[in-house]
Amino acid sequence: MKEFDIGDIVETKKAHACGSKNWQVIRVGADVKIKCLECGRIIMLPRTKFVNSIKKVVGKIDE
Structure with missing residues (x-):
């Protein structure tokens, strides 16, 4: 299982409509809320669907 936490940048297998793959x-919970780094769109996915759609954890955003 892939490990991720709040503030992590993840790369998805498929690109968003705007062309970005980074979110x-x-x-994090039963559902995962992610924000596109290109256009700012926020979506919410069931955790199982999200885990299957990510390729890797790229880094972490410093707050």
Whole structure:
């Protein structure tokens, strides 16, 4: 299982409609809320679907 936490930047297997593959994790639980780093769109996915859609954890955003 891939490990991720709030503030992590993850790369997805498929690109968003805007062309970006990088997302910031902003909420973790049964559902995962992520924000596109290119256009700022926020979406919420079930955790299982999110885990299957990520390729790797790229880094972490410093707050």
